[in-house]
Amino acid sequence: MEPNRDMSETERARAAAARRPAAPLHLVFVPFLARSHFTPLVAKAAAAAACAEHGVEASVVTTPHFAALAPPSVPVHAAPFRCAGGHEDFSLLPDEASTGPAFFSAAEAALAPALAAAIRAHDGPVAVVADVVLYWTPRVARDCGVPHATFHTVGAFASATMVALHLYRPKVFSPDQFGIPGGFPRAVRIHRAQVNEEALAHLPLFRAAEAESCAVVFNTFSALEAEFAAYYQSQLGGRPKKVFLVGPTRTAAPPRAVVTGGEEQDPILRWLDGRPAGSVVYVCFGSTCALGEGQLRELAAGLRASGRPFLWVIPTPGGGEGGAEREERASSHGMVVAGRWAPQAEILAHRAVGGFVTHCGWNSVLEGVSAGVPLATWPLRAEQFLNEEFLVEVIRVGVRVREVAREADWKPCVKDYKKLKGIEFYSDEY
Template sequence: MQQTEQRPSAAAAAPLHLVFVPFLARSHFAPLAAMAAAAANRGEDLTTASILTTPHFAPLAPPSVAVHVAPFGSPVAHDDFSLLPTNDASAAQAFFAAAEAALGPALASLLHAHNNNKANNAGHVAVVSDAVLYWAPRVARDHGVPHVTFHTVGAFAASSMVAVHLHRRRPDPDAEQEDPPPFAVPGGGGFFPPAVKLRRAQVNEEALSHLPLFRAAEAQSCAVAFNSFAALEADYAAYYETHQQQRLEAPKKWLDAAAARSVVYACFGSTCAMSAAQLRELAAGLRACGHPFLWVIPSTTTTKEPEEEERASSHGMVVAGRWVPQAEVLAHGAVGGFLTHCGWNSVLEAACFGVPLATWPLRAEQFLNEAFLVEAARVGVRVREVTTEADREAVVPAEAVARAVGRLMGGGEEDVARRARARVLGDAARAAVAEGGSSREEWARLVDELRAFYERKSGAPLMSLSDDDGHC
């Protein structure tokens, strides 16, 4: 039989460059550096690798791997996190912040430069970063680049943290036992394989407290890798993967089962924290509003009480400490209203999908955004009135939350008109970004003006602009 040669497509043949970003500790750097060397030494031209790190760790990189060095001013006495005193929480926090300040912008600059070089056959790029660098998936996503979360711990340890977070009882502050009896982590039936017993002393409370933050970041990755091998921990890697998929699919499944335009979506952004007292009032207000709700609690939440209270609720779902694709939620046909902090990104997403808002600004220009939504666009309902600085810090009672949501989702003449205006706004927003729409036309006009500026300055027309993604 005559064989036809299968030529790879241009996309398949394009080289892939992997940028590895280890955490600034020797025990974390070594496994990622080994992965980078393995990628660079595959014996083919289609995969290259580089490491982004600081001057202290650059000499430790494998010779076959290119190194991007980011200046790092350590706020403590060491450039290696593993050398910090184990009991100095403030030094650890300062080190993490300094690492993000050094590596975050450097990673963004690398990805931006690569995107701008696509026309020169630079190929594709992906990021592989340490799991504790919770900001890295966001940087990759902002540049349209796939991201892989790499755990330097084993799959059993990582899965144990997840299982403990889900199944253990919280420690009793009044208990006098020095070493409480072990608690069981259930096994079988999709749970932890097999059932194990752990003592509280085996659980790192500090690591457990950061788990929601790391899991929220990990949800933005396209893959998760462990520093292990299948024959050793395959069951636990499968447990981790299955649980992560279930966590991501659960909100969509819950929305799919809800009636059209019946759900209130509540979210206050990823950086706006509320006090424990305010969270309790918000939870009570959502329960009392008479409408099903999907409440996303950011990782900055100071308590988990509302999450625990709502787990068994039949009329609401709480997603705590992890990222949720907000645009997809607002686009879902079950969502009829949005309880929001009035961050501008949230405002625009709600506008694009024609969703009216219950406004609860917390800081910065959010109060001005609320005034626009309520008084100018007339697609918003105020949760509270803020007339003094003290009003900003006052706890909003559950009754006010329930009342605002009732108006947002109500059937009165004013409520129906508000929803109609939101739908009209959604139609206009989608038209603006469609082919020939006002936003596209204005952007094209700006690019033409910038081109004309250089033509006037040089006296000669430009050859071309990069056709990557609109950056100028």
């Protein structure tokens, strides 16, 4: 519309506004201060930042420690963080039960003002995407007049199970093993020891905050967990909310016979290139889940006894006496990588990898399932026990490792990979 003499001032202002390009939507992501929570949410921020031509921008609100881990494509609002002990990563706290409340309070004190400032720094439309654990973020978004979406870094099965246990706890918690009532999608029996009591105690707080959100986002995909996401949505109560399945946050690299890259190629991938297809057992228990010295010794012995080559990634070097010796013994039968990051998605996609011994952290579960690799499950904490139930009993792509794992347990677990070679490959467009 071209302005003319007959137009009023208001009409001319509207015409000028129509000619201006629309301001981009800015998404402010707020991950919880733990590596396993930070990684998937920041991956989504990076994906959003890559959509600038579609009118989307993204930034992250976090602390200096985690700001150093963010990709360069994502602007970061870093807030100084002060907590007793100096830890900025919740998963590294020496005693979560005693120091956890102070950590949560320090996180809110640092991040809430930074989130409000990040929102107000943009003149155009803004929305907040925050970890469900950060229960105060919907309040900050509401006070700033912008919408809020809750992000779950765990799967829909584990989240739906916890909600069902919260709603129906008086009916199901008397025996040590119980089914889940309330129209749960599958006939699953849960052991009392698999329930994260601490998370269950905080669930009402998280659900109350989630009630203020306009949407719920799960790091999963519909071919894997659609029925459990639908159940979760049915239990939200109040006004209907949209539930989005937007995972995995990182697509596994496509399978390939040989990985190229010359001198820049990771030594792990070069070692895998020299192994027969499906021959290597990959072992990793996440970035923070450490095993005891006795468990590590038994695991090393069991891997050797399996007769298969193995790749064992340990996030930090083995502590205590015998750590170096343990690495040397294991290295004579496979490859041990200690104290550094490893390209897990590429490892799992490599044609030499035939199985994955995992702690059942949800990020690892998604990467393993997406790569079509059978799993040996060894959960250690939190919702990992529910993830194991999902893998073994629901989608049947895993075998359990016994609670007290000894060398004799490992031969059958590793050899059971042969039975799982026919697993369905789950994939989805997202």
